[in-house]
Amino acid sequence: MTVKELHREAMRFSDLALMAKLNNSFNEVKDYYNKAFEYERQAFRQFSSVSSEEPTRSVLIRSAATLAVFAERIRDAEKLISLGLSGEPPDEIADELRDLLQQVNFFRHLELHGLRLSSNELQLSLTGNEVGHGLIKSDEFLNRIEIIEKLAYRTADRFRGKPFNDRGRPIKSNVLNFQPYLSVPRAASFAITIRFGQEAEQQTFQGMDTQSALIRDILKNIQLINEDSYDQLNDSIKDESYRRNFIALTKQLAPDGDRIKLVGFTSAGFEELQTVSLTKVGKAFQMPSVDQSSSPVSEAVQLSGTLSYADSKRSRIKLTDAANVDHEIEVPQGLLSDVVKPYFEETVIIKGKRNGQKIELEDIEKIE
Amino acid sequence: MTLDLEQLRTGIMGLTPEFGSFCLQACTVCLEHSNHTSGVTMAMDGVTSEQATLNWASSVDSRVQRNWSDTDEAAEYAATGVAILLSQELTTFTCIERSKKGTGFDYWIGDENSTGLFQRKARLEISGIFKASIANTLQSRLRQKEKQTSKSSYLGMNAVICVTEFSNPQCAYNIIA
Numbered sequence: 001m002t003v004k005e006l007h008r009e010a011m012r013f014s015d016l017a018l019m020a021k022l023n024n025s026f027n028e029v030k031d032y033y034n035k036a037f038e039y040e041r042q043a044f045r046q047f048s049s050v051s052s053e054e055p056t057r058s059v060l061i062r063s064a065a066t067l068a069v070f071a072e073r074i075r076d077a078e079k080l081i082s083l084g085l086s087g088e089p090p091d092e093i094a095d096e097l098r099d100l101l102q103q104v105n106f107f108r109h110l111e112l113h114g115l116r117l118s119s120n121e122l123q124l125s126l127t128g129n130e131v132g133h134g135l136i137k138s139d140e141f142l143n144r145i146e147i148i149e150k151l152a153y154r155t156a157d158r159f160r161g162k163p164f165n166d167r168g169r170p171i172k173s174n175v176l177n178f179q180p181y182l183s184v185p186r187a188a189s190f191a192i193t194i195r196f197g198q199e200a201e202q203q204t205f206q207g208m209d210t211q212s213a214l215i216r217d218i219l220k221n222i223q224l225i226n227e228d229s230y231d232q233l234n235d236s237i238k239d240e241s242y243r244r245n246f247i248a249l250t251k252q253l254a255p256d257g258d259r260i261k262l263v264g265f266t267s268a269g270f271e272e273l274q275t276v277s278l279t280k281v282g283k284a285f286q287m288p289s290v291d292q293s294s295s296p297v298s299e300a301v302q303l304s305g306t307l308s309y310a311d312s313k314r315s316r317i318k319l320t321d322a323a324n325v326d327h328e329i330e331v332p333q334g335l336l337s338d339v340v341k342p343y344f345e346e347t348v349i350i351k352g353k354r355n356g357q358k359i360e361l362e363d364i365e366k367i368e
Numbered sequence: 369m370t371l372d373l374e375q376l377r378t379g380i381m382g383l384t385p386e387f388g389s390f391c392l393q394a395c396t397v398c399l400e401h402s403n404h405t406s407g408v409t410m411a412m413d414g415v416t417s418e419q420a421t422l423n424w425a426s427s428v429d430s431r432v433q434r435n436w437s438d439t440d441e442a443a444e445y446a447a448t449g450v451a452i453l454l455s456q457e458l459t460t461f462t463c464i465e466r467s468k469k470g471t472g473f474d475y476w477i478g479d480e481n482s483t484g485l486f487q488r489k490a491r492l493e494i495s496g497i498f499k500a501s502i503a504n505t506l507q508s509r510l511r512q513k514e515k516q517t518s519k520s521s522y523l524g525m526n527a528v529i530c531v532t533e534f535s536n537p538q539c540a541y542n543i544i545a
Contacts, residue, residue: 003484003485004485007465007467007485008382008384010468011384011387011466011467011468012384012386012387014468015384015386015387015390016386018390019386019390022390022435022436023435024435036468040468047484047485051484053484053487055486055487056484056485056486056487059467059474059476059485059486060467060485062467062468062469063467063468063469066468066469066470067468070468096469228437228438230437231434284438284440284441286437286438286439300499302501302502302503304502304503349503
């Protein structure tokens with residue numbers, strides 16, 4: 001086969017992987033990416049045996065290395081990226097190879113390197129342009145710890161069968177066993193252990209305590225969102241308020257694609273380490289639509305302005321736009337306390353549905 | 369100008385029929401979501417201002433709609449389908465090559481018989497908008513793509529930019545010198 005034929009065969013298998021993913025045939029996805037990788041690597045090898053002309057050399061390497069990541073062949077990806085950077089790739093493609101290397105390194109940092117996690121512990125790893133070796137911009141880190149704390153409290157309440165409560169602060173006795181404690185950070189990209197509850201080890205079998213059930217549940221649901229498996233998420237979190245709250249908090253936890261590029265978790269699991277990578281950027285999240293059953297005639301609206309007023313009793317907020325006009329917006333249950341409140345007095349974009357005079361909130365984002 | 373979206377199934381411009389079918393499905397999902405039917409017109413800007421009529425025969429059932437729950441992803445692949453058809457219609461190029469980049473692809477446009485895979489080809493920058501908003505307009509996306517393209521000027525070749533919006537179909541197809 002010629003280089004072109006090998007490359008096109010690689011793209012054909014990559015297309016089959018895309019379609020398998022679209023049809024939720026997840027077992028086939030990895031097989032197709034594996035085949036695509038093998039063809040693309042062969043295309044590069046055959047090309048480089050006769051030529052080092054750019055940009056073909058580095059484009060083929062970047063493509064093969066990307067396919068290796070999708071096929072979970074991290075070491076093969078690392079070798080190819082190193083080869084690519086050792087040549088003379090155009091600046092733009094060299095940057096893309098470096099980004100890919102950062103991603104590959106991130107998968108390594110999800111490993112624990114000899115550290116032992118208890119079943120009530122979770123390793124959080126972050127990488128991106130605001131992350132140095134063992135250093136991170138404080139708000140990128142602290143905000144995410146706060147979000148994980150909220151996810152844990154809400155999940156604990158859901159486990160206990162409590163109705164969703166959007167008002168007030170969590171009761172101390174309710175959250176005692178799930179209070180997060182942080183370890184000393186590690187220079188991975190930036191990694192830290194979060195322990196839920198004060199005890200280092202729970203007095204139960206490994207993996208059978210409530211904290212590990214909580215960690216498993218949170219990671220499973222984050223993975224479902226990352227894979228766009230919203231039908232399965234509906235089964236996993238049946239209560240609409242809890243589900244809306246979980247999606248909105250995970251959106252805030254997610255990478256922005258620049259300052260933070262990847263957010264990863266490692267937990268002890270039952271028998272082996274469980275790793276979950278949250279790679280979907282916040283802007284790509286789909287927020288659930290508000291219930292339209294009572295009024296099917298509605299239009300999508302988007303408003304920007306300052307969040308100037310909040311009424312927790314009536315679940316309403318006011319947004320003051322640039323012309324100093326106030327817009328009253330209804331906030332569905334699950335969003336006010338954990339998601340909307342932190343944006344008070346910030347400039348935000350609000351997306352929602354308008355039914356007559358009423359605007360109902362679907363999504364809120366801070367304007368950077 | 370009429371664009372027959374079904375043509376994507378046949379593997380035009382050197383792309384696989386599988387990929388073409390994938391883009392066709394994305395196109396119909398995006399257009400039918402905004403209640404457009406076959407024969408809808410798309411305003412054009414850039415190398416031509418002649419509006420394009422979009423025709424298709426495939427139908428979107430609830431399963432297809434569910435599979436394309438990520439509307440941003442649907443818009444990107446739908447825009448790719450439109451860009452492929454417009455490249456065939458508006459340029460003399462005969463081939464689009466792809467390589468895997470991130471979760472999607474990057475595209476290069478040129479002639480099938482030119483030497484090698486990506487040499488002597490221009491970058492084809494494609495972008496799709498499911499539904500434009502104040503913060504996400506066709507023009508702002510076009511500017512963003514033009515900025516990205518200036519980074520590829522090392523090639524010393526033209527770049528082609530194609531941005532498509534699907535809720536009120538409009539498209540900018542620009543060739544950057």
